[in-house]
Amino acid sequence: MSARLLVVDDILANRRLMQAKLEAKYYSVLLAENGVEALKIAAEDQPDIILLDVMMPGMDGYEVCRRLKADPQTAHIPVVMLTALNETADRVRGLEAGADDFLTKPVDDFSLMARIGALNRYNAVAMELRKREANGMRAGALAEEEMQGLERGANILLIDSSSSSMQSIRDPLQDAGHRVLTLDEADKAADGRNSNLDIVLLGLSHQAFDPLRLCAHFRTTDATRALSIIVMATSADRELAAQALELGASDIIQTPVVAEELLARVATQTKRRRYVDILRRRVDRGLELSVVDQLTGLYNRRYMTNQLALWMKRASLGSQPLSVISVDIDHFKQVNDKYGHDAGDRVLVQFADRIRTNVRPKDIVCRPGGEEFLVIMPETTGDLAGRAAERIRKSVAAEPFELDDLGQQKLGVTVSAGVAAYAGEDDTVADMLRRADLALYEAKTAGRNRVTNIAA
Incomplete structure (x- = not known):
């Protein structure tokens, strides 16, 4: 595995010798003759490993290492200190400054390459994880x-x-x-x-x-x-x-x-x-976080549409039934307006728990947005899905929701639900969701706190 290495040494002959050894093993080599130049190159070029001489005029290797490790831009770069000093106290001082390893001059080629290989393996894992983190959630x-x-x-x-x-x-x-x-x-x-x-x-x-x-x-x-x-x-x-x-x-x-x-x-x-x-x-x-709603812990809209498309494809290939339940909290806006958004969030979290309690482990419970929820029910007919929706409705209406930490303020909540079933190989995700929303709309216009089932 190749890598880009920064060699820091105030003696030109040492830099050139190390460069020749490393390039013979197909490593890419950067050179610096003092600490100030090393810090600049490390920040700008981001080498994979730094080979750092200790005894340099001006800023010695210990100070360079401390500065590298104190800078978030370079703190992750492994540092191997190279020195003619062979006392334990010198090695400890280097390690305490943040060095990842310490080699004594003259450096044995076999040991040097083995150390670089070990650090390369660590780098490969850490770098891949940093890239994935940067592409997803930038945690800083x-x-x-x-x-x-x-x-x-x-x-x-x-x-x-x-x-x-x-x-x-x-x-x-x-x-x-x-x-x-x-x-x-x-x-x-x-x-x-x-x-x-x-x-x-x-x-x-x-x-x-x-x-x-x-x-x-x-x-x-x-x-x-x-x-x-x-x-x-x-x-x-x-x-x-x-x-x-x-x-x-x-x-x-x-x-x-x-x-x-x-x-x-x-x-x-x-x-x-x-x-x-x-x-x-x-x-x-x-x-x-890319697929889960942070408030309720349920799956979000992206995951919902992907999973529904997958199960629709399976249903078409295996002639298996598939249903969805669209659920909406009745008059939820009034909860937020009267009791505040914190209370509204509590209702949403408790409602999510009640849905989870009343569906099977293989059912996929999602919160596409706001007070809207959707349950994907694989291998389930419309009739069975309707019974599950009724079970959810009754569970919600049976017990009031707590609006504060102490449970002193409670509120009765109801929900309306619409059920739609998979209609065959010509059906699409958008069509199935549209039918479920239509069923939900009919339940609301009929007086709320009820379930409507649209036959496919």
Whole structure:
């Protein structure tokens, strides 16, 4: 998978060398020689990944990274810091500045490409979700409650054959507010190894099992596919760790593990995983809002017409009956005028609940607009639909509607309904809806609070 990378280094020879390596792997490369130029290019060209040198005159890499992550335009771009510094404190400082990874110069080509591949996989998912969100519901920046969710302690599955190693890893994580489970504990827990987990910490070196096979298993199993996987390996197992990245691992931490770096990497992966989860929920919510009426939770006009067309086609192919009920609240305008629109909304919500209670699970209840409702009843004759409409009418009239939170103010409500049945292969959605509206009109002109059934 190709990508566009921004290489930031104040030394021309370093930039050119990195450019040659990346272009040999068919990556598109942008170059910047200082922090100011990097921030400008990142905002304007939106690279997929930024390879950022730390030691630069003026604005160093830590400050550049902080500014990138503070800007909503560039906060989503993964940053890999490259430096000759090899102290744990330097890695932790970079991760705390917002870096997604940290590589020490001279950079091993195999490790570099594996890291880029891992970030590319993350980018592919996050970018697709951002595009879908932008095309549907433009939610903007993360809400405050969503930000709090990013910072919440993680649920971590720890897999390592060494009990002493496990304890040295588990203690600092639990002290920091994370929940850590072993395989045995996860199996015994009520939630098991499901979507409640955020991260898998997987030992690579000196294990009694094949860690690469387990890594591949996590990535090919639906229940664990979305988990972040941090592999733990000694410096001697560098190639093994790079293979793990190619198989789908999200990050690497060198053993023996330093607590500060462990916590920083766990925080980064937790935020990344939850950011993708938030995007998925937003996309789902956007899709739902495109077909669902926000007030009542019923389907809207768009969904109604699409579903009615689909069921009419099925009815024509299978010679199955199909009916619709058009329902309208009597004198609803007077409710709004006398009691206010909040009270009117309460009536609409309660009315939607009563319709749902009095139809079958396979019936499709819609609110095309205002006080108008429509029920699509697959495989149902006009007579049966008429009985259902009468059941709805009686349910509405049987008990008054509450107009306030305390239920102290109540109002009797009635409805009128019209029923139409599918008339055969020459029938259209518009014709069927027109007949249902005509039946509803006849019910209203006949005195309201009644059902009229027009034979097809």
